[in-house]
Amino acid sequence: MQHHSTDxxxxxxxxxxxETSLQISPPTHNDxxxxxxxxxxxxxxxxxxxxxxxxxxxxxxxxNRGRPNSDGVKVGGHQSSSASMVSIMTxxxxxxxxxxxxxxxxxxxxxxxxxxxxLLGDLDAEHLDTxxxxxxLQPYPSRTKDPDTVDFSTGSVGIGATAPxxxxxxxxxxxxxxxxxxEAGRFYSLLGDAEMDEGAVWEAIIDPEVRQLGEIVxxxxxxxxxxxxxxxxxxxxxxxxxxxxxxxxxxxxPWGRRLEAVFASPGGRALEDRLVGMSNPEYQRLLxxxxxxxxxxxxxxxxxxxxxxxxxxxxxxxxxxxxxxxxDLGGHDLGQLVETFSHIDDTRPTVVFAYTIKGKxxxxxxxxxNHAAQLxxxxxxxxxxxxxxxxxxxxxxxxxxxxxxxxxxxxAERLARxxxxxxxxxxxxxxxxxxxxxxxxxxxxxxRFLSDLKHVAPEVAxxxxxxxxxxxxxxxxxxxxxxxxxxSPAGREDWFSDDRERLLKWHEDSRGQHIExxxxxxxxxxxxxxxxxxxxxxGQPLLPIxxxxxxxxxxxxxxxxxxxxxxxxxxxxxxPSGVTLAxxxxxxxxxxxxxxxxxxxxxxSWEPAFAQDLEWTLLEALRELADPDGDSAYFRLTTRxxxxxxxxVPTDPLLRERRREQVIAGGYRLGPHPASEDEVTLVxxxxxxxxxxxxxxxxxxxxxxxxxxxxxxxxxxxxxVQERGRIAASPRSAIADELFPxxxxxxxxxxxxxxxxxxxxxxxxxxxxxxxxxxxxxGQASSVAEAHRLHGIDAAxxxxxxxxxxxx
Numbered sequence: 001m002q003h004h005s006t007d008x009x010x011x012x013x014x015x016x017x018x019e020t021s022l023q024i025s026p027p028t029h030n031d032x033x034x035x036x037x038x039x040x041x042x043x044x045x046x047x048x049x050x051x052x053x054x055x056x057x058x059x060x061x062x063x064n065r066g067r068p069n070s071d072g073v074k075v076g077g078h079q080s081s082s083a084s085m086v087s088i089m090t091x092x093x094x095x096x097x098x099x100x101x102x103x104x105x106x107x108x109x110x111x112x113x114x115x116x117x118x119l120l121g122d123l124d125a126e127h128l129d130t131x132x133x134x135x136x137l138q139p140y141p142s143r144t145k146d147p148d149t150v151d152f153s154t155g156s157v158g159i160g161a162t163a164p165x166x167x168x169x170x171x172x173x174x175x176x177x178x179x180x181x182x183e184a185g186r187f188y189s190l191l192g193d194a195e196m197d198e199g200a201v202w203e204a205i206i207d208p209e210v211r212q213l214g215e216i217v218x219x220x221x222x223x224x225x226x227x228x229x230x231x232x233x234x235x236x237x238x239x240x241x242x243x244x245x246x247x248x249x250x251x252x253x254p255w256g257r258r259l260e261a262v263f264a265s266p267g268g269r270a271l272e273d274r275l276v277g278m279s280n281p282e283y284q285r286l287l288x289x290x291x292x293x294x295x296x297x298x299x300x301x302x303x304x305x306x307x308x309x310x311x312x313x314x315x316x317x318x319x320x321x322x323x324x325x326x327x328d329l330g331g332h333d334l335g336q337l338v339e340t341f342s343h344i345d346d347t348r349p350t351v352v353f354a355y356t357i358k359g360k361x362x363x364x365x366x367x368x369x370n371h372a373a374q375l376x377x378x379x380x381x382x383x384x385x386x387x388x389x390x391x392x393x394x395x396x397x398x399x400x401x402x403x404x405x406x407x408x409x410x411x412a413e414r415l416a417r418x419x420x421x422x423x424x425x426x427x428x429x430x431x432x433x434x435x436x437x438x439x440x441x442x443x444x445x446x447x448r449f450l451s452d453l454k455h456v457a458p459e460v461a462x463x464x465x466x467x468x469x470x471x472x473x474x475x476x477x478x479x480x481x482x483x484x485x486x487x488s489p490a491g492r493e494d495w496f497s498d499d500r501e502r503l504l505k506w507h508e509d510s511r512g513q514h515i516e517x518x519x520x521x522x523x524x525x526x527x528x529x530x531x532x533x534x535x536x537x538x539g540q541p542l543l544p545i546x547x548x549x550x551x552x553x554x555x556x557x558x559x560x561x562x563x564x565x566x567x568x569x570x571x572x573x574x575x576p577s578g579v580t581l582a583x584x585x586x587x588x589x590x591x592x593x594x595x596x597x598x599x600x601x602x603x604x605s606w607e608p609a610f611a612q613d614l615e616w617t618l619l620e621a622l623r624e625l626a627d628p629d630g631d632s633a634y635f636r637l638t639t640r641x642x643x644x645x646x647x648x649v650p651t652d653p654l655l656r657e658r659r660r661e662q663v664i665a666g667g668y669r670l671g672p673h674p675a676s677e678d679e680v681t682l683v684x685x686x687x688x689x690x691x692x693x694x695x696x697x698x699x700x701x702x703x704x705x706x707x708x709x710x711x712x713x714x715x716x717x718x719x720x721v722q723e724r725g726r727i728a729a730s731p732r733s734a735i736a737d738e739l740f741p742x743x744x745x746x747x748x749x750x751x752x753x754x755x756x757x758x759x760x761x762x763x764x765x766x767x768x769x770x771x772x773x774x775x776x777x778x779g780q781a782s783s784v785a786e787a788h789r790l791h792g793i794d795a796a797x798x799x800x801x802x803x804x805x806x807x808x
Contacts, residue, residue: 039094039095039338040095040403040404040407041403042334042335045407047404048119048404049086049087049090049334050361050388051115051387051389051404052086052116052119053083053086053361053362053387054384054387054389054394055111055115055118055128055394055395056079056082056083056109056111056114056115057079057082057083057111057383058380058391058394058395059128059131059137061375062129062131063075063077063130063133064374066129067133075131075132076132076372077111077131077132078108078109078111078371078372079359079362080358080359080362080364080365080371081106081108081109081358081371082108082109082110082111082112083358083360083361084109084223084331084357084359084360085105085106085221086112086361087331087332087337087360088219088221088337088354089105089109089113089116089190090116091338092190092219092341093120093411093415094407095338096338096341097188098185098414098415099415099417099418100183100185101185101186102151102152102184102185102186102187102537103151103187103188103189103190104151104152104154104163104187104189104191105150105152105154105160105190106154106190106191106195107140107141107154107157107160108140108192110137110138110141111137113141113148113150114127114146114148117148118148119397119408120411121409122149123147127147128395139155140153140154140155140160141155141160143566143567144566152167153562153565153566153567156558156559156562157194157195158195158201159200159522159558159562160189160191161191161195161200161201162189162200162201162526163189163563164188164216165187165204165207165210165213165216166523166526166527166530167187167530167533167537168184168213169209169213169489169515170527170530170531170534170542171184171537172489173465173515174538176487176489176510177511177513178423178540181534181539182538182539182540184538185215186215186344186346187213187215187216188217188218188219189218189219190218191219191221192221192223193220193222193223196220200522202242203518203522204523204526205242205246205248206246206518207518207523208518209515209517210246210349211246211248211349212489212490213348213489214346214347214348217344217351217352218349218352219354220239220351220352221331222354222355223331223357224283236252236353240353243351247348247349248348248349248351249345249349249350251340251344251351251352252352252353253333253336253337253353253354253355254330254353254355255275255328255329255330255355256328256329256330257333257335257336258328259271259325259326262313262325265313267312267313268313270310270313271298271310274298274306275326281368286326287326287327287357287365287366288366288367291320291323292319294319294323295322298314299311299314327357327360327365329356330354330355331356332356332357340352340354358370358371363375363376363379363382422536422540422541422628423535423539425463425543425626426457426459426460426463427460428457428619428622428623428626429456429460429619430616430619431615431616431619431660432449432453432456432619433456434448436612436644438645439641439642439643439644440641440642440644441637441638441640441642441687442575442610442637442686442687443475443575443638443639444639445614445615446476446477446618447476447478447479447480448611449614449615449618450464450477450479450545451480452615454480454483460543460626464542464543464544464622465487465513465515465531465542465543465545466480466481466544466545467514467517467528467544467545468514468515468516468524468546469520469521469548470516470517470518471548471549472514472547475547475549475573476575477514477547480513480514481505481512484514485507485509485513485514486507486509486515486516487508487509487510487511487512487513487514487515488508488510489510515527521548521552521553521555521559522555522556522559524546524548524556525546525559525560525563525572526559526560527546528544528545528546528563528568528571529560529564529566530563530568531544531570532544532568532569532570532632533568536567543571543622543626544571545571545572546570546571546572547572547575548572548574549574549575550574550575550578550590550636550637551587551590551593553572553574553590553634556572560600564601564602564632565601569630569632570625571618571621571622571625571633571634571635572634573635573637574590574635574636575636575637575638575639576588576637577590577636577637577638577754578591578636578687579753579775579779579787579790579791579793580638580639580640580784580788581639582781582786583782584781585779585780586778586779586780586781589778589779591775591777591778592754592755593636593754594607594714594752594754594758595755595757595758597636598714598758600634602631602632603631603632603715604621604624604631604632604633604634604713604715604716605633605634605635605636605715606621606634606635606712606715607636607685607712607713607714608635608663609647609684609685609686609687609689609712610642610644610646610647610649612644612647612649613712614635614637616660616663616664617635617664617712617713618635621635636686637686638687638753642689642690643690646689648670662735663712664712665720665735666711666712666715666716666719666735666736667709667712667713667717667735668712669707669708669709670708671706671707671708673705673707675739675746676743677705677707678707678746679704679705679806680704680705680706680707680746680747680748680749680802681706681707681708681740681748681749682695682696682706682707682709682748682749682802683748683750683751684708684709684710684711684751684752685710685714685753685754685758686752686753688753688793689710691794691795692751692798693708694795695795695796695799695802696708699799699803702799704803704808707746709739709740711759716735717736717739720735720736721736721761721764736765737765740766740768742766745766745767747771747802747805748768748769748771748805749770749771749798749801749802750762750770750774751773751774752774752793753775754775755774756773756774756775756776757772757774759772770805771801771802771804771805773793773801774791775791775793
């Protein structure tokens with residue numbers, strides 16, 4: 001332990017006492033009136049903001065110090081990140097928001113949201129002790145898991161910030177298609193400046209449709225700190241320019257009114273120039289300096305003339321006043337914030353940069369390492385005293401008859417939302433009744449499916465919306481687009497409408513059912529899941545189908561997975577896929593997508609081999625989307641034409657229905673003999689069924705009886721295996737035992753145009769010797785036959801693997 005002299009320790013104690021008293025004292029403002037006549041006056045807003053700061057900080061404190069921790073693992077929380085948002089959120093909730101508005105809250109500011117909801121009567125005090133506990137308040141805002149009102153789940157950096165953009169676009173689409181869709185207001189995103197580093201943010205900002213969305217408002221908590229450091233670059237001008245270039249209105253709230261008054265006073269320009277030109281790290285260090293040091297730090301490094309001019313301005317303030325003045329930023333000035341909000345232009349998206357101090361009002365204010373820092377008990381008691389609260393009884397409410405109590409009641413009444421009744425989706429048919437072409441790929445069958453759905457089940461098709469990142473035609477949506485048109489919030493003139501040689505009718509207006517996006521996979525899946533949330537948000541369910549090249553699913557995995565966690569739902573079609581897309585080369589040949597999509601919760605992955613299988617499974621996926629508790633789906637399709645006679649779909653109605661049920665359950669057997677006669681069982685997926693059936697015929701010529709199993713959904717079979725023996729198993733959980741009966745074991749050869757790990761679990765169904773064939777290396781340009789031989793998934797390789805297992 002390091003020891004200090006008595007004088008040195010006394011000086012340190014004096015510094016700590018000053019910092020604590022300065023940083024936790026309630027903010028003060030002048031009497032400038034707020035714009036909204038029905039809003040509380042600033043004194044009341046100040047009182048509410050201080051209570052919000054106390055509650056948010058206490059929620060985290062109680063989670064870390066107020067309950068037993070038998071694990072020894074830090075509970076954590078973000079008191080400083082919450083503190084920088086207190087004024088912004090207080091001004092927004094208590095003066096601006098309407099019941100029809102929706103807000104996405106910065107992940108680390110979730111305690112501020114819960115504190116406000118508590119003051120508004122939306123969250124009982126019993127929940128305030130439960131942050132980061134089982135069944136309690138979530139570490140980050142969760143629309144599906146938190147007990148109070150949360151509009152958007154956040155936590156995956158950048159994804160929560162962009163979600164309101166796609167929700168706004170989804171609402172506009174729903175309103176255009178169904179005029180009785182309830183009204184929506186503004187869509188706010190509250191985000192930290194460090195989130196500006198995320199590519200997802202800029203992909204959303206520059207999307208051409210977004211510039212039409214005047215209901216979008218982003219408020220950036222510009223506290224200049226990330227998790228590890230003070231952000232070294234002063235980049236506000238660059239950020240402003242990038243938003244402006246994308247067609248956004250840019251508002252900036254840099255300074256509080258006390259500082260602005262000084263800037264406007266004689267000679268005040270010298271202080272403004274010094275603060276504006278100061279780097280982020282230097283400003284942050286200024287915040288941590290003792291009041292006796294602030295003046296010298298401001299004057300340091302200036303030319304003699306500049307020093308004299310600035311010294312003249314600073315002479316008007318004593319040390320304590322000067323230390324307080326340099327902290328007067330716009331993001332903590334409630335009146336300044338409200339004034340800034342009043343200038344929002346509803347004809348285009350808006351970004352507000354609000355300058356803040358991380359940890360404002362706490363003993364950790366401005367410290368470069370304050371991201372996860374926790375106040376000590378002594379510091380919490382000081383904060384309690386400054387807030388008029390009691391650390392041992394932290395959840396006291398405002399007296400109902402007080403000005404603050406009335407403001408909370410009035411705000412709660414203003415934000416009360418009407419109950420949403422969800423319209424039912426028409427019944428999805430079990431099949432469409434059309435015979436597929438004799439030889440067709442599953443990708444081509446997708447286009448035919450959508451056209452047939454429009455004809456057979458128009459009420460269901462009316463709720464289908466397709467989305468694509470500039471690959472609509474190459475994923476076979478052309479026929480659907482010709483029938484339904486392209487949706488655009490503004491509409492565009494089709495200059496090629498009179499071109500007789502053009503096959504695709506690209507007509508854009510507010511009635512289309514296809515949304516074309518730029519090449520940004522994050523935007524694609526984020527919009528698809530928000531389109532799938534319109535039923536829960538506004539009672540108007542949609543059935544979104546997004547198409548994307550399968551290799552690029554990996555780019556979309558994180559936002560897609562997070563959107564599923566947040567309750568969004570969609571069907572995503574990855575096509576073309578696999579090394580079967582041989583001439584395209586390794587850049588467009590996927591291999592791991594069957595495995596990774598099998599592992600995502602609340603998602604069913606499908607890889608049908610035949611057109612009839614695709615029809616049945618797509619209809620099942622639409623039924624799941626229509627069910628408020630249903631799952632999302634992923635389809636992996638290919639461009640390889642397959643002879644449909646290989647499917648041997650039964651003509652007898654009872655047997656055909658049995659086949660359909662098996663396809664939906666995850667798989668079925670092909671071939672003339674039962675499983676009891678298998679010497680070896682060949683298990684195939686998707687387009688590889690051609691090689692699997694060929695290998696079975698070749699084995700038969702060698703006197704080997706090979707059973708053939710066609711899996712339509714490896715993930716369904718995996719769930720079946722996991723559910724075996726469970727009391728609450730699903731009705732289709734027996735499919736694995738049906739396909740691989742325990743009484744008749746046989747060696748297994750599994751093959752798919754993807755990573756062999758995907759089907760490795762089948763060895764555990766009944767303990768069979770298994771050989772897993774698939775793609776475990778990068779591809780290259782070739783013919784299909786060459787690609788299959790290269791990766792060992794051709795018929796000869798399948799036959800050889802079967803003979804190896806049989807010892808022949």
